[in-house]
Amino acid sequence: MTEMELETSFAEDESEDVPNTASVEAAVVSPAPASKAVTCTPELLKMYYSRLFPFSLLYDWLSYGSNTSVFSKREFSFTIEPVPDEEIYIRYQSFTTQEELAQAIVKRCPKKIDIGAVFSHSPKEKDTLQAGQLKPELRELVFDVDLTDYDGVRKCGCTGAQICRVCWGFMPMAVKVMDQALREDFGFEHIAWFYSGRRGVHAWVCDEVAKSLTDEARHAIAGYFEVNLGSENNKEVQLAHPLHPMLARAYELLEPMFIDQVLPASGHGLLATPENCQAFLDELPEAAAPVREKLLPHWTTPAKFNNTTPAEKWESIKEHLSAFLSAKKGVAKAAKNMSTKERNRLENWPVEMVFRHGYPRLDVNVSKARNHLLKSPFCVHPKTGRVCVPIVNVDSFNPFTVPTLPKLEQELIKLDASADWKQTSLKDYFEGFENTFLNPLMKEIRRKQRDAAEQKAAIIGDF
Template sequence: METDDKENTAKGANTYAEGDVHDLMKLYYARLFPARSMMKWLSYGNDGKHPQADAGFTQRREFCFTLDGDIFCRYQSFKDEKELRAALKDKTPSKIDLGPVFNVDPAKRMAYGAGGAGGDRVFAPVEREFVMDIDMTDYDDVRSCCSSANICNKCWPLMTIAVKIIDRALREDFGFKHLLWVYSGRRGIHVWVCDKRARSMSNEARAAVAEYFSVYKGTDASGTVKRVSLTTPLHPSLKRAYDDVLAPYWTDTILPNQGLLEDEKFFEPILAMIPDANIRDEFASQWKSGKKFATSACPDESVARWNKLVQKVDAANNPGKSGKQSSFEMKFAHAYPRLDVEVSKHMNHLLKAPFCVHPKTGRVCVPMDPAKAESFDPMTVPTVAQMLNELDAAGGAAGAEDEYELTSMKGAVDTFNATFWDALDKECKEELAVKARDVAGAPTVEW
């Protein structure tokens, strides 16, 4: 933009328009981006003067900036928040991705490997958060309200389901504690598992954890019948997901919101999962004819049709597959989390950083509280224009260290701290204290 920061501050409220996302990013990254919180997290306690801190740790983290024209600037690295802020203000990336921590500064990678000054030392990743990416576009066969990158409050519950199921499984089934959930800024969610054990996992271990959640397997060769991987009886983790999340959300939210059994495009794949051809034909004929099943006791047509279908399938006692199993499979096939597994499998995969701005929506990639997943509304996520207007309305104070506290960004950083960083920060400090005692030869206190 032509005007400088002080001139913009003096303009007053509602100066900034929602459509000017790229033009506003320079101001956002200069004044509102919480670089200190970001770098404290990514240093894992190695940013201080503790004698056991790894002074070069933060510098070995890869940042990737996407510039105008989809120009990818990989292997950026920064030793502290000051360097990061300067680079963001100078380059104004439309997207920021985070990669792994390498064995050497990624900016100096060319000096390592075959023929390089590093001799036999090969440039390689050594640490990376375990990450998961759930994208709403992978649910387009379930959504009647939206498609592609569009989202609304009718389809967002699919993301709520994913948060509830994955968060609990990662904590209870794998024992992870430090999970950072982030809204992607447009159509999906990410989770960063930041326990030390998770960060050091091999690619094989990452693939195994991702596969643990890969219940939905796509469609069969015909492209019609949805496939899921379930056992009888259900695995305890899947039974917990079904009883606590899938079953209530299916009839209370998914069916009413999407009207899945009122549109042939959506009900045909559901009927295709029923083994009994006679039942399939019977309901297909009734539903295509427009026969109504809703009553005063059950006014939603999709729910009423579902109840009648399940009643019929259960009574049929299909050989080799109970009706109850069929209804289980339908719910898992439509509502169980669908991961982009490739994002999770490899240590060196890039993923969008928290707190950056989505260039198309202008929304900030804000942290989420998994314990309040059902109340998260992506439509109310602050935009860069909104926050700059909030800063103006609050009087600005250009150059203040924490100007974001005058805007909606304060709530995002508070969520980051309360749901994730405070506990992890404490653990990182305890780990450094243990290392110091070990070096000094003092006995480690058992708690």
């Protein structure tokens, strides 16, 4: 691996979310192997929770305008480690106030915090309720994208939990496609993106209509984004012809990033060597064999290979396919007996290649059920020690510069005892979240409250 690829090498595998199958309040789970680097100790967590965790931001957000009846019915779960190498997972925690939540977190010092739904009753009352009484009522629409699911197309040397700056480029692709569709196709406005702390991203859609969606509706929205990207044995991407407008828009968005980040040697090198070009041309469907034979000597002969850049090779194959299908004069013509299915696949083939590498890969199980918990924003990933910070600008976001607990400890050592996150490297992340997401959300909530009050006053004649 190169120096860039070795920038981080967190090799242990770990799920980024919590399954919704736990039916007990606490359970001992198998311990994960400890990281060699000291990144997340009980002492560092204590420091972070007591001095830096943004409890006010989390409370303002999850109470949606200091609505205590909503906040008090919200489920939290903690993963704690009372003794080394023994983790205990505690579900159905709930808190009435910000102070109560803060006290519990500082006291228990959880290695991991997860957030669930707003239930019909306070989750902590679970054992006093009859079976079936505790039901999820509200839940943000959430999405999880993990680089592990890109292993088949990561040509940078990373697999599993490893990441580098090259393969991280798949995350901005996913964020942009999903964010645009959520806003333009579904009309959602209040969408917050967060770094998982290790190898992925999470989205929280917080519009009122999104929080009220049924499980069936959530499943349908997650399904809206699903594309069959093929398998190891059958690499054909299943695409309808003509393309759905959302997919056509996604292709326009992804193709420039595919050209910049997937094709060249500085990226995944798909068209960076004669050998890779040979493999790329072998991906063409058999119906386009004349195109492959036409380009093969130009792309794989050392004397001719450097005559064109990877970007130019990409444009060339698109032009040759188009000419082949349109029977342009001077170009090999498509067979007259080519089936409609074969022709459609050749027309979609550039889209197929772009999607195979850059289209979002979702863990739909995270999105489709209201009672599924997801890692809390602002907490710390126990394997990396990195804070799960908001992603305000996905183009400039760099996971390798995200504050870690050891770094924050060193920053606090240089500050006085009253310093909080506003004096540390967390400032830009947390203020960005506040300015671009939380403040607009609170503004809309206040507007709706004012409109409701005015409407009520008009009905009863209280002017």
